[in-house]
Amino acid sequence: MLLYFHGGCLQYCLLILWYVIFALTQFIICFFKIPKNNNSIFKILTFIGILGFVISFPVSWYANYKFNNLGYSTCYKLSWNAPSKYVKNPRLCH
Template structure:
């Protein structure tokens, strides 16, 4: 139970970071971090949080939540849909941001999300 609680706390912190990336895109801030992986994580976060929460719930009450199967089914469908739609949406966001005058910063690695900035001096 301690391990599941620790993983839940760590994942909540990571999901806040992912949500801050998406909010910066929605608000069109001066610095936006976005990629297909950010979008996948954004839509998979509810499934992972629910999974960790259910494991803690199971260890405390020794039973599964009442509507566990139904909730899991829909959260899994959302996560799979994010896999399918993340790449076309990522390509569109890349086009839209470049069209709106954003520049891309150099990536640290090929796996890191792309950082878009209004002014190149904001690149770190």
């Protein structure tokens, strides 16, 4: 049984979301006059971005812990951003 799990996928999605939010706020700050209620929107979006970034690490660690307890072994990754490959039999690693 072969199982692929993108342990860092959530982290990368949240990081991309954070960059998009940051870029949009910078665009608004540079090219438009900031309305007074935009400060609260910026605070909410910043809180969501930071919260997502902080939560992504424990979720990834928990998934790794859970798969290891179920008897899966992790294959060697060729690069740091490659997805984790979990297999029941280590001979299935390429």
